[in-house]
Amino acid sequence: MFPMLGWKSLQDRCNYFKALLMYKSLNGLAPSYLSSKFNYISDRHCVNTRQAAADLLALPPCSNGNDTEYFKSSFSYSGVQVWNKINLDIRKSPSIQCFKRMYNL
Secondary structure (H helix, E strand, O other), X not given: OHHHHOOOOHXXXXXXXXXXXXXXXXXXXXXXXXXXXXXXXXXXXXOOOHXXXXXXXXXXXXXXXXXXXXXXXXXHHHHHHHHHHOOHHHHOOOOHHHHHHXXXX
């Protein structure tokens, strides 16, 4: 029914808003407590890998092995997963308006 009405599913909307918050965090448009949670793979080591060349974010390590499913639902983990799935051209958008427009295509 959602596609018939031109609406996105709830999961798609959640991913859109996570991606939007990730864009803001990585471009200095969000508070520093969010921005400091994310690191690019290229910042972790000096080896030039395909993931580093694609400007992907490193998944944060889970400090407690008992709460892995709970941790995977957190923004610091799921936001990185959503961000890494976005096309590089969209991730490199020059402005937030451009990011929103390109993401919704």
